[in-house]
Amino acid sequence: MKEKKLLKILSAVLVLTFILSGCGTAGTGETNSTPSESTSAVPSESTVEPQNLKVAAFVGGYGDQMWKDVVKAFEDANPNVTVELTLEKELEDAIGPAMKAGDYPDVVYLALGRPDALTETMVKENGLLELTDVLEMTVPGENAKVKDKIVPGFLDTLATNPYSDGKTYLAPVFYSPCGLFYNAGLFKEKGWEIPQTWDEMWKLGDKAKAEGISLFTYPTAGYLDGFMFASFAASGGPELFNSICTYGEGVWDTAEARAVFDILGKLAEYTEPTTVGNANNENFKKNQQLVLDNKALFMPNGTWIVGEMADSPRADGFEWGFTALPALAEGGDRYSYTFFEQVWIPKAAENQELAKKFVAYLYSDEAAQIFAKSGAIQPIIGISSMLEGDNKLFYSIYDSGAKAVMGGFAATDPVEGVNMHDVLYTSYNSVVSGDKTVGQWIEGVKEASNKLRAALK
Amino acid sequence: MSRKKSRSIFIAMCATPALLLYIIFMIIPTFNVFKMSLYKWGGYSENKKFVGINNFIILLRDPNFYRAFQNTVIILVFVTIFTLAMALGLAAILMRKDLKGKSFFRVIFYIPNILSIVVISAIFSAVYDQKDGLLNSFLKIFMGQDTSVADLPQYLGNQRIIVYSIIVAMIWQAFGYYMVMYMAGISAIPESIYESASIEGMGKFRQFFSITIPLIWTNIRTTLTFFIISTINISFLIVTALTGGGPDGASEVVLSYMYKQAYTNSTYGYGMAVGAVVFIFSFALSAIVNHATKREIVEF
Numbered sequence: 001m002k003e004k005k006l007l008k009i010l011s012a013v014l015v016l017t018f019i020l021s022g023c024g025t026a027g028t029g030e031t032n033s034t035p036s037e038s039t040s041a042v043p044s045e046s047t048v049e050p051q052n053l054k055v056a057a058f059v060g061g062y063g064d065q066m067w068k069d070v071v072k073a074f075e076d077a078n079p080n081v082t083v084e085l086t087l088e089k090e091l092e093d094a095i096g097p098a099m100k101a102g103d104y105p106d107v108v109y110l111a112l113g114r115p116d117a118l119t120e121t122m123v124k125e126n127g128l129l130e131l132t133d134v135l136e137m138t139v140p141g142e143n144a145k146v147k148d149k150i151v152p153g154f155l156d157t158l159a160t161n162p163y164s165d166g167k168t169y170l171a172p173v174f175y176s177p178c179g180l181f182y183n184a185g186l187f188k189e190k191g192w193e194i195p196q197t198w199d200e201m202w203k204l205g206d207k208a209k210a211e212g213i214s215l216f217t218y219p220t221a222g223y224l225d226g227f228m229f230a231s232f233a234a235s236g237g238p239e240l241f242n243s244i245c246t247y248g249e250g251v252w253d254t255a256e257a258r259a260v261f262d263i264l265g266k267l268a269e270y271t272e273p274t275t276v277g278n279a280n281n282e283n284f285k286k287n288q289q290l291v292l293d294n295k296a297l298f299m300p301n302g303t304w305i306v307g308e309m310a311d312s313p314r315a316d317g318f319e320w321g322f323t324a325l326p327a328l329a330e331g332g333d334r335y336s337y338t339f340f341e342q343v344w345i346p347k348a349a350e351n352q353e354l355a356k357k358f359v360a361y362l363y364s365d366e367a368a369q370i371f372a373k374s375g376a377i378q379p380i381i382g383i384s385s386m387l388e389g390d391n392k393l394f395y396s397i398y399d400s401g402a403k404a405v406m407g408g409f410a411a412t413d414p415v416e417g418v419n420m421h422d423v424l425y426t427s428y429n430s431v432v433s434g435d436k437t438v439g440q441w442i443e444g445v446k447e448a449s450n451k452l453r454a455a456l457k
Numbered sequence: 458m459s460r461k462k463s464r465s466i467f468i469a470m471c472a473t474p475a476l477l478l479y480i481i482f483m484i485i486p487t488f489n490v491f492k493m494s495l496y497k498w499g500g501y502s503e504n505k506k507f508v509g510i511n512n513f514i515i516l517l518r519d520p521n522f523y524r525a526f527q528n529t530v531i532i533l534v535f536v537t538i539f540t541l542a543m544a545l546g547l548a549a550i551l552m553r554k555d556l557k558g559k560s561f562f563r564v565i566f567y568i569p570n571i572l573s574i575v576v577i578s579a580i581f582s583a584v585y586d587q588k589d590g591l592l593n594s595f596l597k598i599f600m601g602q603d604t605s606v607a608d609l610p611q612y613l614g615n616q617r618i619i620v621y622s623i624i625v626a627m628i629w630q631a632f633g634y635y636m637v638m639y640m641a642g643i644s645a646i647p648e649s650i651y652e653s654a655s656i657e658g659m660g661k662f663r664q665f666f667s668i669t670i671p672l673i674w675t676n677i678r679t680t681l682t683f684f685i686i687s688t689i690n691i692s693f694l695i696v697t698a699l700t701g702g703g704p705d706g707a708s709e710v711v712l713s714y715m716y717k718q719a720y721t722n723s724t725y726g727y728g729m730a731v732g733a734v735v736f737i738f739s740f741a742l743s744a745i746v747n748h749a750t751k752r753e754i755v756e757f
Binding site: 013094096099100115117118120121124125126127139168220221273274275276278279280281282283286414415416417418419421422426427428429430433435436 | 502
């Protein structure tokens, strides 16, 4: 009898342990999902109430050290503030589940255009806090207002004011000019000139073909965004670009828009033959390698390419070169798309005031210097004096005559089964492989554009 | 307390944790998939709008969904047929006593199943590489070493080939696992049956079809259900890691399409509608297969 009782107690304990350990792992799971690299500064003189700020930052090509340093500097300047920092490569996976459950970070650094589209979803769902008043704030520790420090143009884009109502919801950070990257060493060796127009481009393409080099490659079709935006602007000016971004009626039938598709259609014939097979997230570096190996001349990319391919083998005498997109005709404008990332505050954030102060702080010279050390260039006036090396060349592209174009598509309500990214960029893979004609490509874009126009916010 | 009663309490207590976990992690999420498929929702905000069966109506007219569904069915059919045939055949061969090095082959065939899908994708992206992949390097032996890259097949770039490239990777990954399952079934068949069959003059092939297959039929039926479930799941993993659904959506399968709609396209409700269709499809298919393969159980 005693034995039986013991057995019962034992089994009860066992069951309890199971249940509790279940809870236990759930608990640790949660903390794991936000592995906070919290640099907790103990407030030395707490005259004010201690405050807690949750910052979530995406870790990309720039690494994570800069965020640790910036947070440290912010905490030093605000001794009563403790910043809880979440740094993750797959930031969506780290903060997404908690956000679904109603637990939001206060400040998020996660740009538009990521595959998981968390930021786009927040925009589409009106989940962002308006930041227009942050622009009027004085940068902590300085005299200037935030809006006076930001380079003009960055605050007039759909990537910062997604609802085109003059209100800013996303703060622009870390910009990078996009254009065509090439091996400057090869051009010197062969005595080739960088083409200024597409006609010159085709001539160069034929010359290179004779030497067994393809004119063009692209990492994945998604990299065509900067390429196409800049080409649209070169073809029809900023008006065409804006009309396209707001899904203007009939815009895809204009001769200027068609001209860009025709160029890409012709470029498909000059594209390196292995490009399409490797144009996915697993193999895109093989396409980038083509330029390093002198198998292809040009590829659309951003300044991060230098760091990304730093350890890759390369042809003798390789040297990075960077140019804006060719003009459509002699004497036409040349454009370079400016890619930049965004910082935002969720509407549901707890410490909104402190979050705004932190965002304003990101534009201080102190923070900009910390970012620049890791190659992340803040769009603030006078940043060029902080640049060195390859970056000096890349960021001088606008000084040498190229015009800038920024932003992206206007926010719409989500439309089931319709995705502009897929029809406009990803479809190019089919054009290169011959599965679609340029005409079919345009038809697909038109159809998606019509559906999205109806859902414009 | 009576013995019987305390016994049932004990059983109930033992079963409770598993049952609770099952309800929390299986029943409730499945119910939620069906519920959310009736809403228009981005996934993060409070703006959930009930739209009835609207998501399903859009789904019926979505060509990209049909393409993904078609790919899934092709993968399902080919992977099941080839994996089943290979696994059964190899299991029968490797269970023969007089085969040299059979434990070595057993290990070799099982290894792909231990590898993570990401590793398998990396292996196959090296095998399929157009320029210096294993397959094309082999082809060059016949076509000449100076064949231009453009003339070699594109296993991951050609939209008509890519689904089959994925199928090959999936068969390679799966057959070892099923082979081991069939071997377990075959090992339970007494050797004496084969012996008497041999004495009666039955050949090896006849033995395989008349003795082995009927006697492990229940085993085969069970694995058919596994095939359906695991092929749908693993095709998502392989596609995500190997091609990302590309080029231009040519290798998209239902689950990768569901993921893209639910997250990338911010249409979570629509994604869940895809999920609901996949759920019903795999359940119905399993039921049909189960029913169609019903035979009188042969025992020894």
